[in-house]
Amino acid sequence: MAGAVTSIKDIDSSSPIVTARNVTKIYKRGSEPGLIGRILGRSEPPTVHAVDSVSLEISSGEIVGLAGSSGSGKSTLLHLLSGLEQPTAGTVSFQGTDLTTLSARERTRHRLENIGIVFQRFHLLDSLSARANVALPLVELGVPKSERRKRATELLERIGLEDRITHRPGELSGGEQQRVAIARALITDPALVIADEPTGELDTETGRTILEEFKQVAENRTIVLASHDQETLEICDRVIQLRDGAIANRRTQEIRP
């Protein structure tokens, strides 16, 4: 797993798919004081720098890991890179488009068309079959039903669920449900896939298998993966270590030969 330690500037930035410049995300703990609160001298709520002046570039086809302990800012950085959240300061660009200038509706459309998301929990609709769950984003894109079924079936077959296509989530194991969730994230053929603790709900062996399948089925797509588990991060080309919302030592670690 050992590899050469490189500076972030060493990464090929000729075709960055995502670029973050001095991104900061500050949360307030508690509510703002109202007018009466101000008159009574109530102070502003304390703030937390969930992400603190992070700059990075992620090239097309890279598998990048975000490592760090709980509360280090991994998930918040994923949300910022995908446009789920807006930074308090700094900019996030996706293929040259500054996401901070987009409206909420435009960012939603951007995520639908360009980004696949895999969560720690599978978040499948219990009332729908595996195939219908996978095909749901295509409904939003207006893809005809026959085409949706064809593409969802092919993807489920590729991920080894050919005999579980019509099963509902309640009839699937945890590993199978996560495979369905991965297929749902990939069904729109996104340029970037983000995964937040994708094996967090699975046992070690199943998690390792799922990750290998994820990597294969993702086929050279750009993946940003957040995990505190070193074994999970082994599939990454490089790992960015976060501590207290900032990149630790502003270094990345080369893992994949």
Add this chain to the structure above:
Amino acid sequence: MTLLAGAGIGVLETGEQGFDAAERDLWVTSGETRITSAGGGGFENTLYNSRNLSAEMEAHEDVQHAIPLAFDTVYVSTNHSDEFHTFVATGVPGGGPVVQITEGEGIQGDTHYANGTYEGEMTREVVIDKETADSLNISTGDTVNIGGSLAAARQNQFTIVGISPTFERMLGTPTVTMPLSELHQVTGTTQTEPATFITITIEDGASVNTVQKDLEEAYPEYEIRTNQEQLSAVLQEQVLLLAAAGALVLLAIGSGIALTISLLSLVIHQQRQTFAALTAQGISRSLLVSTVIGQGFIIGLIGGAIGILLTVPAVSIFNRLAAAIVGFEGLLQTAPWIYGTGLGIAVVVGTIAAATAGWRISRTPPLELLH
């Protein structure tokens, strides 16, 4: 809800059938036709001097028969027991086709009332219903003591000559049917000759409305009604009963709606993180709400269908219980439109509740639910 609606419809239908089964065209009453709370049930006897009055009405050229009918509470004991039970006794001037006999014979006339006096010989014959026979362990040929008071009951013995369900069905309670004059005799009311109704059968081809109008003009102090009007009058005077029944139906609908909304809100609430995850992936609110509405529609449809499927055996069980306990057959009557309405309400409420819950969740920022 379908059961309660079926009960409401059944009560009305059974009541109407009861009046229709009597095969009378007009009903004459004096004042309100109250269901009495005394004894085992029945109506209050508020129409006095009934024999003379019915004779006068029968004199109308289009009236075939005018027959007084009385319901009174009496004490009944069997000859092998000193224990007295209260029953509703029905006094009829004679037998005939109005009293349906399923076993034995009917009453053979009203000989005790002869030429305006009560000096004729008493037949001392009664007809009882099957439930009375079963509860007292008696049958045709046995004797019973009947009277308006315990003392009168001890002195008046009657022979059971037949079994009839007619008045048990009409009143919904076990009854003893006997000649009218003998009922007046054993209840000590020969002086006033009270009756609950005078029932009128008109001549073939005569107009019910014309006869009704003539009698109303001749006897303005009495109410003269058709079968349907008489049933309505009886029910309208039971305002509390109807209000309670209406409240029960409203309560059933209200609680059904509340339960459906709660259930669907819970179902949707349990999926809130999934919806948040889908929103994060770019699924629009409209598609999410559509998905939720689809779930609500299906849940409402399945729930409504299960409710209808359960209603069928439940109606059968309740009807058997009602027939065994109070004597009414077909008390719960579920017309197809009741099933349709029940299913419609389930589907509509399910869909609306799901849409409301889905809309609320779709308005919540996904990260608030995913954190």
